[in-house]
Amino acid sequence: MSSKIVLITGASSGIGAATARRLAIAGHHVVIGARRADRLEALVLELNEGGHKADHATLDVTDRDSVSAFVEGAYERHGRVDVLVNNAGVMPLSPLASLRVEDWNQMFDVNVKGVLHGIAAALPLMKAQGHGHFVNMSSSLAHYVAPATAVYSASKYAVRAISDGLRKEHDNIRVTEISPSFTESELLQGGDPDTMAFVQTMADRFSIPASTVADAIAYAVDQPADIDVSEIALRSRAEV
Structure with a gap:
């Protein structure tokens, strides 16, 4: 299947928009949300x-x-859903002692429930058509926890667990986790001002282009149907 119907969430900026451009230029039909x-x-x-x-x-x-x-509309218009890129995410970081509970809830609502909602919508369609591919956006912070990242890291650890479970439950559904470190995006919004100011200085030093992450997603999407690219991790070589 050379041209696929690819759905992308969080596609108005950053990695989502870059992925839409990359995949559309590669010949796929992108449905962006x-x-x-x-x-x-x-x-x-x-x-x-x-x-x-x-x-x-x-x-x-x-x-x-x-x-x-979003998913069912794309299916009705195009007759199938080949790939769902669960990209939407938020990252309002803060120390736990700041008790920014609304930010905690938002991260789980978007980063975890958003992925689960995508799976709930697309999985039955993919099972019925006999194939499908979920690309779930994780993070380097799903592999370790830094000060002030506990809740965000927890949300991305959850994405890893969900992705692994989904892969193991369905031998005809491909599942890819993408785990970038600092990336050019609009993700650094909200959160504790001092924390976010520090993170912004790190991002200014180490961010990789959103197009680089889009290239990684395109690599996974374009593999043969019997190849599952389980995880891709990316970071700047300058980051230690």
Whole structure:
């Protein structure tokens, strides 16, 4: 299957937008979703005017009905769902002692429940068609915990566990975890101001381009059907 129907969440900026461009240019039809409809419309227009295939729908991954409508709408329009890139995420970091409970809840709502909502919507369709591929966005912080990252790391550890379980339960569904470190994106918003200011200085030193992560996703998507790229981890060589 040379051209695939690829759904991407959190596609209005950063890794999601870069992945949409990379996969559309590679010949796939991308269906992009996010809350910011104006950005989605602009990206679809850019891709279509360039001779590529793309459409969009507004999407809130914390709302299961919204995710179901996004996935089922794509299936109705295109007849199949080959790949779902669960990319939407947030990272408002803070020390636990700051008790930023709303931020904690937001990270689990978006980073964990968002992935589960995507799986709940797409898995039955993929099982019925006999194939499918989930690309779940994890993080280098799913492999270790740094000060002020406990809750974010926990959310990404959960993505790793969910991905591994999904892979082991279905031999005809491919599952890939993408674990980047600092990446050019709009992820560094909210959180404890002092913490986020420090993280921004680190990101300024070590961020890799969003297009580099998109290339990794494209590599996994374009492998033969019998090859499962289980995990790809990326970071700048300058980062120790």
